[in-house]
Amino acid sequence: MGNKVTPRTLSGFMELLPQDQLKFDKIAATLKQVYASYGFLPLDTPVLEASEVLLAKAGGETEQQIYRFNKGDTDLAMRFDLTVPLAKYVAKNYSSLTFPFKRWQIGKVYRGERAQKGRFREFYQADIDIIGDTKLDIINDAELPSIIYNIFTSLGLDDFTIRINNRKVLSGFFEMLNLSDNITDILRIVDKLEKIGRDAVAKELKELGADASQCQEILDFISISGTTAQVIEKLRGYGGKNETFDTGVDELAAVTEGIAAFCVPEKNYRIDLCIARGLDYYTGTVYETTFNRHPEIGSICSGGRYENLAEYYTDKKLPGVGISIGLTRLFYILSAMGYLSDGASVGADVLIIPMTGDLSYAIGVSNTLRNMGLRVQIYFEQKKFKHKIGYADKLGIPFAAFIGEDEIAAGKVTVKNMGTGEQVTDTLETVADLMKATLSKAQSEKIIRLD
Amino acid sequence: MGNKVTPRTLSGFMELLPQDQLKFDKIAATLKQVYASYGFLPLDTPVLEASEVLLAKAGGETEQQIYRFNKGDTDLAMRFDLTVPLAKYVAKNYSSLTFPFKRWQIGKVYRGERAQKGRFREFYQADIDIIGDTKLDIINDAELPSIIYNIFTSLGLDDFTIRINNRKVLSGFFEMLNLSDNITDILRIVDKLEKIGRDAVAKELKELGADASQCQEILDFISISGTTAQVIEKLRGYGGKNETFDTGVDELAAVTEGIAAFCVPEKNYRIDLCIARGLDYYTGTVYETTFNRHPEIGSICSGGRYENLAEYYTDKKLPGVGISIGLTRLFYILSAMGYLSDGASVGADVLIIPMTGDLSYAIGVSNTLRNMGLRVQIYFEQKKFKHKIGYADKLGIPFAAFIGEDEIAAGKVTVKNMGTGEQVTDTLETVADLMKATLSKAQSEKIIRLD
Numbered sequence: 062m063g064n065k066v067t068p069r070t071l072s073g074f075m076e077l078l079p080q081d082q083l084k085f086d087k088i089a090a091t092l093k094q095v096y097a098s099y100g101f102l103p104l105d106t107p108v109l110e111a112s113e114v115l116l117a118k119a120g121g122e123t124e125q126q127i128y129r130f131n132k133g134d135t136d137l138a139m140r141f142d143l144t145v146p147l148a149k150y151v152a153k154n155y156s157s158l159t160f161p162f163k164r165w166q167i168g169k170v171y172r173g174e175r176a177q178k179g180r181f182r183e184f185y186q187a188d189i190d191i192i193g194d195t196k197l198d199i200i201n202d203a204e205l206p207s208i209i210y211n212i213f214t215s216l217g218l219d220d221f222t223i224r225i226n227n228r229k230v231l232s233g234f235f236e237m238l239n240l241s242d243n244i245t246d247i248l249r250i251v252d253k254l255e256k257i258g259r260d261a262v263a264k265e266l267k268e269l270g271a272d273a274s275q276c277q278e279i280l281d282f283i284s285i286s287g288t289t290a291q292v293i294e295k296l297r298g299y300g301g302k303n304e305t306f307d308t309g310v311d312e313l314a315a316v317t318e319g320i321a322a323f324c325v326p327e328k329n330y331r332i333d334l335c336i337a338r339g340l341d342y343y344t345g346t347v348y349e350t351t352f353n354r355h356p357e358i359g360s361i362c363s364g365g366r367y368e369n370l371a372e373y374y375t376d377k378k379l380p381g382v383g384i385s386i387g388l389t390r391l392f393y394i395l396s397a398m399g400y401l402s403d404g405a406s407v408g409a410d411v412l413i414i415p416m417t418g419d420l421s422y423a424i425g426v427s428n429t430l431r432n433m434g435l436r437v438q439i440y441f442e443q444k445k446f447k448h449k450i451g452y453a454d455k456l457g458i459p460f461a462a463f464i465g466e467d468e469i470a471a472g473k474v475t476v477k478n479m480g481t482g483e484q485v486t487d488t489l490e491t492v493a494d495l496m497k498a499t500l501s502k503a504q505s506e507k508i509i510r511l512d
Numbered sequence: 513m514g515n516k517v518t519p520r521t522l523s524g525f526m527e528l529l530p531q532d533q534l535k536f537d538k539i540a541a542t543l544k545q546v547y548a549s550y551g552f553l554p555l556d557t558p559v560l561e562a563s564e565v566l567l568a569k570a571g572g573e574t575e576q577q578i579y580r581f582n583k584g585d586t587d588l589a590m591r592f593d594l595t596v597p598l599a600k601y602v603a604k605n606y607s608s609l610t611f612p613f614k615r616w617q618i619g620k621v622y623r624g625e626r627a628q629k630g631r632f633r634e635f636y637q638a639d640i641d642i643i644g645d646t647k648l649d650i651i652n653d654a655e656l657p658s659i660i661y662n663i664f665t666s667l668g669l670d671d672f673t674i675r676i677n678n679r680k681v682l683s684g685f686f687e688m689l690n691l692s693d694n695i696t697d698i699l700r701i702v703d704k705l706e707k708i709g710r711d712a713v714a715k716e717l718k719e720l721g722a723d724a725s726q727c728q729e730i731l732d733f734i735s736i737s738g739t740t741a742q743v744i745e746k747l748r749g750y751g752g753k754n755e756t757f758d759t760g761v762d763e764l765a766a767v768t769e770g771i772a773a774f775c776v777p778e779k780n781y782r783i784d785l786c787i788a789r790g791l792d793y794y795t796g797t798v799y800e801t802t803f804n805r806h807p808e809i810g811s812i813c814s815g816g817r818y819e820n821l822a823e824y825y826t827d828k829k830l831p832g833v834g835i836s837i838g839l840t841r842l843f844y845i846l847s848a849m850g851y852l853s854d855g856a857s858v859g860a861d862v863l864i865i866p867m868t869g870d871l872s873y874a875i876g877v878s879n880t881l882r883n884m885g886l887r888v889q890i891y892f893e894q895k896k897f898k899h900k901i902g903y904a905d906k907l908g909i910p911f912a913a914f915i916g917e918d919e920i921a922a923g924k925v926t927v928k929n930m931g932t933g934e935q936v937t938d939t940l941e942t943v944a945d946l947m948k949a950t951l952s953k954a955q956s957e958k959i960i961r962l963d
Contacts, residue, residue, distance in 0.1 A: 065824065065825055065826060066568040066825055067565075068565065068599075068822070069565060069604065070558060070600075071562055074560065075558075076557055076601065078605060079553035079615070082554045082556055083554060086554050099882070100859050100860030100888065100889025102533070103530070103534060104533060105527070105528065105536070106527055107521060107526075109522060109622070111522055130581030131581075132579055132624050148519075149520075153519040153520065154529060157529055159907050163859070164530070173583050182560075183558050183559065183560060197893070198893050198894060200871060318872075319871070322872040324876075371519070373517055374519040375516060375519070376516070409550075420651060420770070421769075424774055425773065431550070437550070437551065438550060438551025439655075441612075442647070452610060456610050458551075
């Protein structure tokens, strides 16, 4: 062969080495397991859609980032989130679905953003949504924080706070202040409180036309704190003046009571009147989740309640509530911070190393151990012993099984624990049990290890 | 909202309803489990690559089918298989990988083929490959049929035949006949034996310039049959005249002996001298797998041995052996033929139906049952009882758990088996055990059911 093409991967596209891919897969498997444990159903939609369908709602910045092209005379676009495909799917399959429709989807989405470190153009989103037909009970909004809690604790991350708010509380409050014309702008400013601070928020509010007393009211309001019960009580103090506000407080009270019923510990959630979520389609409950020791990375799981999922496709009213995890980014951050345990980054449990030319006994051993539930690889290449054992070492395979003349004659196998160096010659049943005992300890290790 | 966009999915793009998606996922999970049990490592490469990289080798028909476009000044293409991305990956990460490198990948690939029934433009391929550095022992070629065997029997499909051949046997034989200039064409014709029949093959061979005696030799040769041992013996009869041929027979003998050592039953594999695989990069062992009662669907798992995976990217010699399953097509066929069991098509194990306004006891029950390993959904909507129980029925949820005043007072729960109608009121532990016993029977059911 003459000229070679340089093998490269596009910038902004994550492509992992096997040991990292194993970790990523363990995280994804944990998410799926938790989603399924709440009765969510899997969904897999195409990466490519007709542009007309995918961009029914999009506009502005989003549209510029989209990978859009023609093939023949078809105008195509790659999905940029999992929400629009869900809306299309539910509208299209309305009569075949049973509502409330609970679905999870983990899939790649595409955004042609400016390339920079930690920003991805192809990335996984992990979404769950509960979609109602015409109505969806508010208590569903309490189930999602319970799922967030289960996901992160199952992964090994317990140092997080789920922040909960309700858009009706915010917009009702601003109506009371006669600032309802500027609600969208105010919410946008208020949403930045943590980023830019109290003074900068006040300044921006003034620029928007709020007078000193309005500014003070807003700042007092968004600073309300305490236990969930205390915050609800303080909010009740503003009650009776605005219907939207009162509804919002009722919802927030129902949701936080529900979260407690779901046994989410108090330390892992709180009402935060500052969060509003950027997207303009949330209409009730909103969520953000912060990794407490790293607030700088922003929310690691966000979402909320919306009035109408699919209004661009159907007249049916389909309210819903959902959350989304930016899985690729989360993995990138956890990995870069060194929080991912190596326990999951092994492919095989045992490497069988044949020491004689006759492989049939070794292959038989591999069959038997595999049937006993072990992941078994045989080293087939004709290399020196040092190279063979080095292979197990490099791949982090926890056990090596040697099969020589003696083992074949005795119908046994010699197993070496690569970590401790311990070596045992015994029957297949016995060595399998020994290996499984060690492995089950490693497998129960959580993928995220903060210490 | 005014004008609606019609929610549609592009033709040639599979998008399943939840009950079918559950079945698809069960098949994919079985594949992953078997791959991992042999020590294969997961790989996930981008869907988009630089066209220059992805098309380093492609040409002709393939190139026309490719989804290729510009974004800014970057020329991009969507992957059309998982082999080229693997070659790129191995060449790019050569120094970080440990060889033999065993990887599995299940991912979507894209081909803008003419739309027709059962043909997909976006479809999953499930690939495994073993890549050696400079050399790769022939016995690896025996492991792959063992994996094919395990995959299909784990899925519940035992009525299949893995057909094995060796390209060296074929090309050596044609060299003996002095037809080596036409090897590629002859192989192409021979490959069609089953499709077009003996006479049509003879006719095409004559058109190619083979004389009557050559034709007869070829037809006699490709008709060699019998047990594996008998076929090898008959092939040995042609030995001693051509080195390539003799090497091929040695390889075929080693591979078939290895397959027997892996305990693949004789009925599930055989040497078939007619198969050659269309792709021109296979150089040794080749595989096809036929669903015996449906030969018309062609091979459901194919692959083979190649000399050099990544010659377009690197000077390193990287021989390998691999197999591929066209998962989307296989699913489509099995589903259309009614071979997929409904056992897997359920999301939740139990639907909790609260009969009182107070949900906290019901939520507590859901937590407990979930911690016991059950998949639990709560019906939260305020509907009539008939509607609630109908929800479990429509979704095929096998158990409903009723929680009324009596259950709350007694700290118990009433569980109904939706299939048999049996109803039991007891403690959570007892009903959980009852449900698990029934469920584990259903879960052990294989996804493919031929009868």
